[in-house]
Amino acid sequence: MGTYTAPTDQDLWQITEQLWESYLDPEGGRPLLIGPPSATGLDISAAVSVTGSWNGHVVLECSMAASRAAAAAMLGIGAEDVAEADIADALGEMANVIGGGVKSLLPGECALSLPHVVAAAGHRRIWPAVTEVCRLHGSWGDEPVTVSVLEQREELERGRRE
């Protein structure tokens, strides 16, 4: 692969902020804010994989409380009425939208996978053989939210050789 400008933290903010403004906080009363890096409380993750001229993953992680609030906001219902299936659906769709935004910044032709969601309290998901390209540390109503773009390491090595 030739050289390209990798997505930046700022790009990721712009894409994620647009998602929040459109679907999670259209009234502007509960925006996503820049938060401290959080290693705990990220109990659920949703990811889409990118395959093609660029290979990697776009990963959204947050607390269970944030995921429930997100599903409630997207469905326009109270948090107490959110079903477990709605949480996975909402998080997956959020990862899908952010992934689509990231994909638009990548070189060449790539395909986006369907989202996959994993809820595992106390266990961070491990992504082997990747390099973090950019990351967003957010806070939504005091709940942690992170988004990261992870590039498959082989691609980086091949890029350096070409």
Add this chain to the structure above:
Amino acid sequence: VKVLIADDSRVMRQIVIRTLRQAGFRDLELIEAADGRQGYDTALAEQPDLIISDWNMPEMSGLEFLRSLRGSGSAIPFGFVTTEGTPEMRTTAESAGAMFLITKPFTAETFRDVLEPILA
């Protein structure tokens, strides 16, 4: 006016329905499909006036849904609502017979601008 919304995400189908209302389209008969295959079967059975479909779906993608529909001789107006809006995808969508491609995240204004000429 009958509109079929095909998306594997129930959450996104609800957002599309809410956005249609916010865009001022209130007197629609809305029917839903959870993937492209179900969308295809529902479209043939219900003969909606417009189909709004996701692109990436299990069973049958939105593009396969559209191609199958056109292959069956149906000319029901069809458009995509998808996270991906590269020029290549827009060209592919148009070539297959799509009237529009709206990228997620979308707003009620976008829906109004794109759909008013079709639903008016």
